[in-house]
Amino acid sequence: MIDFLLRPLTYEFMQRGLLAAVMVGVLCAVVGSYVVLRGMAFLGDALAHAILPGVALAYLLNGNLLVGGLIAAVVVALLIGVFSRQGTIREDTAIGILFAAALSLGVLLISTIRTYAVDLTHILFGNVLGVSSSDLLITAVLGAVVLGTIGMLYREFLVISFDPVLAATLRLPAERLRVFMLILIALTIVVSLQTVGVGLVAAMLVTPGAAAYLLTRRLSSMMIVAAVIGAVSSVVGLYLSFYLSVASGAAVVLTATLTFLLAFLFAPERGVIARRRAVSG
Amino acid sequence: MDIAGEPARLELRGVSAGYNGRLVLDEVSFQVPHGGRVAIVGPNGAGKSTLFKVLVGLLPARSGGVFIHGRPLGAHHDCVAYVPQRNEIDWRFPVTVTDVVMMGRYGQLGRTRRPGKVDREIVRHSLDQLRIADLAKRSIGELSGGQQQRVFLARALAQEPHILLMDEPFTGVDAATQEATLELLDELHTRQVTVMISTHDLNLAAARFEQVLLLNRRVIAYGAAQDVFTAQALAQAFGGHVLMLPNGAALVDECCPPDEARSE
Numbered sequence: 001m002i003d004f005l006l007r008p009l010t011y012e013f014m015q016r017g018l019l020a021a022v023m024v025g026v027l028c029a030v031v032g033s034y035v036v037l038r039g040m041a042f043l044g045d046a047l048a049h050a051i052l053p054g055v056a057l058a059y060l061l062n063g064n065l066l067v068g069g070l071i072a073a074v075v076v077a078l079l080i081g082v083f084s085r086q087g088t089i090r091e092d093t094a095i096g097i098l099f100a101a102a103l104s105l106g107v108l109l110i111s112t113i114r115t116y117a118v119d120l121t122h123i124l125f126g127n128v129l130g131v132s133s134s135d136l137l138i139t140a141v142l143g144a145v146v147l148g149t150i151g152m153l154y155r156e157f158l159v160i161s162f163d164p165v166l167a168a169t170l171r172l173p174a175e176r177l178r179v180f181m182l183i184l185i186a187l188t189i190v191v192s193l194q195t196v197g198v199g200l201v202a203a204m205l206v207t208p209g210a211a212a213y214l215l216t217r218r219l220s221s222m223m224i225v226a227a228v229i230g231a232v233s234s235v236v237g238l239y240l241s242f243y244l245s246v247a248s249g250a251a252v253v254l255t256a257t258l259t260f261l262l263a264f265l266f267a268p269e270r271g272v273i274a275r276r277r278a279v280s281g
Numbered sequence: 282m283d284i285a286g287e288p289a290r291l292e293l294r295g296v297s298a299g300y301n302g303r304l305v306l307d308e309v310s311f312q313v314p315h316g317g318r319v320a321i322v323g324p325n326g327a328g329k330s331t332l333f334k335v336l337v338g339l340l341p342a343r344s345g346g347v348f349i350h351g352r353p354l355g356a357h358h359d360c361v362a363y364v365p366q367r368n369e370i371d372w373r374f375p376v377t378v379t380d381v382v383m384m385g386r387y388g389q390l391g392r393t394r395r396p397g398k399v400d401r402e403i404v405r406h407s408l409d410q411l412r413i414a415d416l417a418k419r420s421i422g423e424l425s426g427g428q429q430q431r432v433f434l435a436r437a438l439a440q441e442p443h444i445l446l447m448d449e450p451f452t453g454v455d456a457a458t459q460e461a462t463l464e465l466l467d468e469l470h471t472r473q474v475t476v477m478i479s480t481h482d483l484n485l486a487a488a489r490f491e492q493v494l495l496l497n498r499r500v501i502a503y504g505a506a507q508d509v510f511t512a513q514a515l516a517q518a519f520g521g522h523v524l525m526l527p528n529g530a531a532l533v534d535e536c537c538p539p540d541e542a543r544s545e
Contacts, residue, residue: 037374155387162374163384165365168339170388171355213375217420222375 008242017128017195020139021234021252024195025204027143029212029230030150031188032205033223034181036213038161042092043080045202046099047182048189050076052106052198055123060109066138066190073186076102081179126197126249128238135194142191146184157181158219195234196249203253204230211260214267229259290315290475291336291444295345298328298335305331307498308345316473318466320486323496324519329479330366332496333446336477337363349444362442364433366449372422378432379417382407385439407435410468411461427458434465445469447478451485463489483510 008014035044054072058065076098083094110123122130131139150157160167160174167174185205192201212226237252244251265272291313299305305328313319321329334340336347338354347354349361362385385407386400408414411431416424421432430450437445450462466476466489480486486493487506495501495509495518502514515523 155390158376159384159387162376163365163370165337165339165363165369166384169337169361169363171338217375218377218380219375 005239008239013129013131014238014242016131016133016136017248018235018238020131020136021128021195021238021248022231023139023143024192025208025230025232025234025252026227027146027188027230028192028201028204029208029226030147030223031185032207032209032230033212033219033226034157034161035185035205036209037219040185041202041206043095043182044185044189044205046080046095046102047073047077047186048198048201049099049106050102051186051190051193052123053102053109054106055193056106056109056113059113065193066135066142069190069193070187072102073190074183077182077186078179081182122197123193124197124199125247126193126195126200128195128248128252131194139191139194142187146187146191149184153177153180154220196252200249200253203256207253207256207260208233211256211263214263214270229256233259290317290350291477292348292351293345294348296335296347297343297345298331298340299343300331300340304343305498306335309496309500310345311494311500311503313475313477313492315475316470317475317492318470318490319477319492319494320490321477321479321494321496322481322483322486322518323479323501327497327518329496330448333363333448333477333479336444336446337361360443362437362440362445364430364437364445364447364450367426367429367453370421370429370433372429374421376421377417378408378413378419378421378424378435379404381421381432382436382439385436388440403439403441404435407438410438411435411465425455426453427455430454430458431461434462438465442474444475444477447476449479449481451478451480451482 009018032044035041051069051073054068054070054075055065056068057063057072058068061068079098080091080094083089083098084091156167156172156177159170159172160177164174188205189198189201192204196204208226208229209222211229212222216222216225233256234252237255238248240246240255241248241251263271266274268274292311294310296309297304297307305326309328309332321332323329331340335342336354349356382404383396383400386396386403390396390400405414405417408417411434413428413431413435416428416432421429424432434450437447447462451459454462469476478490487510490506492504493506493509494503495514497518497520501518502509502511
């Protein structure tokens with residue numbers, strides 16, 4: 001048993017992969033709690049795809065992929081804000097348009113690269129076992145910045161999410177905070193690129209948060225439980241990937257999904273079974 | 282207390298406001314003195330909720346201005362508290378009763394200070410006063426409608442406001458909550474807090490409020506209830522929804538909670 005757990009750790013790429021996966025799992029889960037509560041799942045998915053052209057361009061120019069993705073995500077986040085401001089068009093329409101356009105632009109750029117198929121797979125589904133030491137460092141620094149900011153703005157984000165009218169009476173800069181939150185989500189997505197890829201990062205944002213929502217009754221505890229679920233899913237998924245030789249990102253996401261299903265069924269108060277009992281009892 | 286020498290606590294000067302080209306409030310002007318209690322009455326779509334949105338700064342006025350203590354809105358940070366209509370709140374949000382009431386202290390806490398002993402004391406006192414101390418650790422989604430309203434009343438109390446705004450606090454709540462709300466108004470009155478509520482209940486407005494503001498996009502009438510509720514003013518405000526009886530009584534056909542400010 002111990003050998004079963006330790007054997008993957010003898011490989012350096014597994015050590016780095018596990019570290020990266022746990023950091024990303026925690027980061028996505030905490031940021032994702034807001035995504036779940038504010039109903040921004042579609043936006044998260046859109047932002048994830050929106051970074052594709054930035055990553056492709058960075059690749060073509062031999063630049064840093066993280067920086068390229070980050071710039072693209074921030075540009076798209078701001079554009080969504082501009083298009084939907086003052087209700088010119090609905091926000092989900094703006095997201096839909098930009099999401100498809102960015103994805104197309106990304107695929108277009110990547111198709112000019114010769115080793116097209118392999119690179120696209122890595123970007124779409126991640127390559128956690130190819131994490132380098134410098135990737136790890138960037139993940140750690142950006143992750144700490146995002147989590148630190150969320151800690152500092154906990155009250156403000158809570159109020160603008162729960163009660164926009166109170167935010168107005170407290171004179172909070174709600175619009176600026178909302179854009180700021182979008183940028184934090186964009187940062188999180190870019191950091192997650194290496195582990196789960198643009199195709200699956202939305203799941204890591206939403207699934208642990210949704211499971212934690214069913215198990216808790218306060219935002220702070222929801223974030224902590226979500227972080228634990230995110231971290232555990234990452235570790236379990238990576239071990240599955242090691243022993244079964246399956247894609248690591250997919251294994252991580254499916255583990256998180258399984259956790260969600262368990263919470264959905266067995267959560268003490270909000271689970272399906274508890275609710276059935278409450279109705280029949 | 283010397284009231285005469287001070288500027289009105291709340292003054293609107295020619296306020297016009299609306300959404301997307303549609304004007305909902307047209308040149309609204311009135312003053313509420315120190316510690317006044319005003320009931321705003323008007324038909325659905327009269328702009329009652331819109332007026333509150335302007336007063337809390339959620340909707341900018343197109344023209345005119347709101348002045349508190351003689352200074353423009355926004356110059357004072359934490360003196361306006363607002364109790365929203367229940368359909369404006371996401372009841373599935375993971376917060377406890379204590380969390381919500383503590384939010385009332387955020388204005389005083391500022392950016393960085395953590396809630397201290399005094400804040401927790403104020404929160405507990407507010408919960409006690411609304412008789413919901415036993416619900417403190419419950420999640421807000423588990424509460425009944427009346428209990429939910431009391432949570433937001435407790436939060437308003439914890440804000441220690443100078444001006445309290447309540448949108449339809451008497452619509453769709455049980456008698457006990459209605460009584461608790463009225464008691465709170467009396468308590469706030471002794472503390473010189475200015476209170477403004479909107480209501481569909483003309484009797485309640487007349488019986489429990491010193492001043493009544495009859496609103497239908499413009500100020501139709503403003504003053505003591507007996508001066509405001511005249512046949513002519515009611516007809517002007519409610520149009521076809523008012524029936525004048527031969528003995529001088531007026532029946533107003535306005536029963537239902539308003540949806541004026543909700544889009545889709």
